[in-house]
Amino acid sequence: MLDLKEIIANEIQKVTNVETIYDYIEVPANKEMGDFSLPCFKLAKELKKAPQIIATEIKDKLNIPDNIVLETKVVNGYLNFYLNPMLIAKTVLEEFEDKKEKYGSSDIGKGQTVVIDYSSPNIAKPFHIGHLRSTVIGNSLHNIYKFLGYNVVGINHLGDYGTQFGKLIEGYKRWGSEYDIEHNPIDELTKIYIRINNLCKEDESVLEACRNNFKKLEDGDEYCTKLWQKFRDLSLKEFQKVYDLLDVHFDSSNGEAFYSDKMPEIVQILEKTGKLVESEGARVINLDEYNIPPCIIEKTNGSTTYATRDLAAIMYRARTYNYDKALYVTSYEQNLHFKQVFETAKLLGIDKKYTDGLEHIPFGMVQLKTGKMSTREGNIIKLEELLNEAITRASKIIEEKNSNLENKEEVAKKVGIGAVIFNDLYNSRIKDEIFDWDIMLNFNGETGPYLQYMYVRTNSVLEKANKVPNIQNVKIELLKDNASIYLIKEMYNFENIVKQSAEKNEPYIISRYLINIAKAFSSFYNDNKIICDDVDIQNARVYLTYCTNVILKTGASLLGIQMPNKM
Numbered sequence: 001m002l003d004l005k006e007i008i009a010n011e012i013q014k015v016t017n018v019e020t021i022y023d024y025i026e027v028p029a030n031k032e033m034g035d036f037s038l039p040c041f042k043l044a045k046e047l048k049k050a051p052q053i054i055a056t057e058i059k060d061k062l063n064i065p066d067n068i069v070l071e072t073k074v075v076n077g078y079l080n081f082y083l084n085p086m087l088i089a090k091t092v093l094e095e096f097e098d099k100k101e102k103y104g105s106s107d108i109g110k111g112q113t114v115v116i117d118y119s120s121p122n123i124a125k126p127f128h129i130g131h132l133r134s135t136v137i138g139n140s141l142h143n144i145y146k147f148l149g150y151n152v153v154g155i156n157h158l159g160d161y162g163t164q165f166g167k168l169i170e171g172y173k174r175w176g177s178e179y180d181i182e183h184n185p186i187d188e189l190t191k192i193y194i195r196i197n198n199l200c201k202e203d204e205s206v207l208e209a210c211r212n213n214f215k216k217l218e219d220g221d222e223y224c225t226k227l228w229q230k231f232r233d234l235s236l237k238e239f240q241k242v243y244d245l246l247d248v249h250f251d252s253s254n255g256e257a258f259y260s261d262k263m264p265e266i267v268q269i270l271e272k273t274g275k276l277v278e279s280e281g282a283r284v285i286n287l288d289e290y291n292i293p294p295c296i297i298e299k300t301n302g303s304t305t306y307a308t309r310d311l312a313a314i315m316y317r318a319r320t321y322n323y324d325k326a327l328y329v330t331s332y333e334q335n336l337h338f339k340q341v342f343e344t345a346k347l348l349g350i351d352k353k354y355t356d357g358l359e360h361i362p363f364g365m366v367q368l369k370t371g372k373m374s375t376r377e378g379n380i381i382k383l384e385e386l387l388n389e390a391i392t393r394a395s396k397i398i399e400e401k402n403s404n405l406e407n408k409e410e411v412a413k414k415v416g417i418g419a420v421i422f423n424d425l426y427n428s429r430i431k432d433e434i435f436d437w438d439i440m441l442n443f444n445g446e447t448g449p450y451l452q453y454m455y456v457r458t459n460s461v462l463e464k465a466n467k468v469p470n471i472q473n474v475k476i477e478l479l480k481d482n483a484s485i486y487l488i489k490e491m492y493n494f495e496n497i498v499k500q501s502a503e504k505n506e507p508y509i510i511s512r513y514l515i516n517i518a519k520a521f522s523s524f525y526n527d528n529k530i531i532c533d534d535v536d537i538q539n540a541r542v543y544l545t546y547c548t549n550v551i552l553k554t555g556a557s558l559l560g561i562q563m564p565n566k567m
C-alpha cells in the first residue's frame with residue numbers, strides 16, 4: 001500500500017537533509033493535530049536550533065502540492081500535517097481493490113518461522129480458565145503471524161509427563177473399575193488422583209510403588225505405557241471438545257513426554273559446560289548473576305524437571321523448525337520459569353539466533369464474577385460447560401431479539417463463543433481479566449456481539465444494494481463528508497495495526513481497532529443514506545460499506561472470532 005508517511009518524510013528530508021525523518025514522524029493520537037506530526041525537538045540537537053524555529057523553517061521551505069497535503073501547522077515544536085483526504089481515500093480503495101480479503105496483510109514475515117507454544121493443558125487434570133486464555137491468545141497470534149506471511153507452527157505442549165502419572169497408574173491399578181474414566185475422564189482421574197495421594201500420605205510403601213511406576217513408565221514398561229496412553233487419549237478427547245467449540249487447531253501436540261528420550265543429551269551438554277552443579281542433592285544451573293534462583297535440571301531423586309523438558313524442547317524446535325521466534329503463551333505465574341529456562345538455554349551451544357528468538361508471552365489472571373457461573377469443587381470451572389453456557393445465553397438473547405432467525409443454533413454458537421474470545425482479547429494481555437457474562441454479551445458494549453452486529457448490518461446494506469459496484473464506478477470525491485473520511489482514515493491504519501499487534505504480541509490492538517471501525521461505520525451509517533436515488537452516491541457508499549464488511553470479518557478472524565451472516 002502506498003505509504004503516505006514516506007511521502008511526507010521524503011519531502012521533509014529534501015529540505016532538512018536529515019535521513020531519519022521517517023522514524024521521527026508520528027501519528028498523533030488526537031486527530032485534530034493532523035494525520036502525521038513531526039516532533040521537531042528530535043531534530044534540535046542535529047540542527048542546533050530550537051524546535052519551534054525548526055518547525056517554522058521546515059514549514060516555510062516545504063512545497064507539497066495540495067492534492068497531497070492540505071495544510072501544515074506549527075504547534076509547540078511540532079509540525080503537523082493535514083493530508084488531503086481524497087489522497088487517503090484513493091490509497092485505501094485502490095489497495096482494497098487489489099487485495100480484497102487480503103487487505104491489511106503483508107509479507108513482512110516471508111521466509112521466517114514463528115513457533116507458538118500455547119494452550120498446553122495437563123493430562124488428567126482440568127482444562128482451566130487459564131488454559132483457555134492461553135488457547136485464545138495463542139490462536140490469535142497464530143492467525144496474525146500467518147496473515148503477515150510468517151510460517152507459523154502452533155504447538156500444544158501437553159503436560160503429559162511427570163511423577164503424577166506414577167500415582168495415577170497406581171490408583172487405577174487398585175480401583176480402576178470403580179471409576180468411569182471412559183465417559184468422564186478428567187473428573188474421574190482427578191478423583192483417583194486425590195484418593196491415591198491421600199493414601200500415599202498415610203503409607204510410605206504406596207508412595208514407593210508410585211515412584212516405581214513412574215520409573216517403569218520412563219523405561220518403557222508395557223503395562224504402564226499402555227495406561228499412560230489411555231489416560232492421555234481420553235483426556236485429549238475431552239480437551240478436543242473445547243478446541244472444537246473454539247475452532248482451534250495445532251500443528252503439533254508433542255507434549256512433555258515427547259522429550260523424555262531427548263533429555264539425556266541436554267544433561268550431557270550442560271555437564272560439559274562445567275556449570276551443572278550439585279545443590280542440596282539436586283543438580284542445578286546457578287543463575288545468581290541474573291539474580292534469580294537456580295534452574296533445577298535433576299531433582300534429588302534423579303528425575304528430570306519441567307525445565308529440563310523445556311530445554312529439550314528448545315533444542316528440538318531449533319533443529320526441527322529452524323525458528324526465528326519461539327513464543328510461549330502462559331500466565332505470568334511462569335515468568336520465573338521462563339527466565340530460568342531462557343538463561344540456561346544459552347548454555348546449550350545452539351546458535352544465538354535461537355536463544356534471542358525465545359520470548360515468554362505472559363498474561364494476567366481471570367477474575368470470575370462469582371455466583372453467576374456453574375463451578376465445581378473450589379473455583380475450577382469446566383471449560384466445556386462454560387463455553388456451552390455462553391452459547392445458551394447467546395441463544396436466549398437471540399430468541400428475544402429475533403426469534404425468526406434462520407440457523408439460530410449456529411448463530412448462537414458464533415455469538416456466544418465470539419463473546420468469550422473477544423472478552424479475553426479486549427485488554428492488554430497482562431491485565432487481569434474480568435469474566436462477567438452481562439458485560440461480554442452486551443450488544444451495545446465494546447464486545448464481540450457488538451462487532452458481529454455491525455458486521456451483520458453491513459451485510460444487510462450490501463444485500464439491499466444487490467451488488468458491490470466495480471471500483472471504476474466509484475467516484476471517490478463523493479465520500480467527502482466527515483463520517484466517510486473518518487471511516488476511510490481508520491481503514492488506512494489496518495495494515496499497521498496488524499503489524500503492531502504482531503510486534504507486541506498483543507491481539508488487543510486489533511480488538512480495539514475493530515471497535516473503532518465498527519463505531520466509525522455506525523456514524524457513517526447514521527449520517528448518510530446509503531441506498532438512495534443518486535447512483536453515484538450509492539455506489540461510493542456501498543463500496544465503503546463493502547470495505548468495512550471485509551475488514552470486520554478479516555479482523556475478527558485474526559482474533560479467532562467467526563461472523564454470523566445474520567443475527
Ligand code: ARG
Pocket residue numbers: 117119120121122157158159310313328329330
Ligand atoms: N502445562 C503447563 C501448565 O499447565 C503449560 C506449558 C507451557 N509451555 C511450556 N513449554 N512450558 O502450566
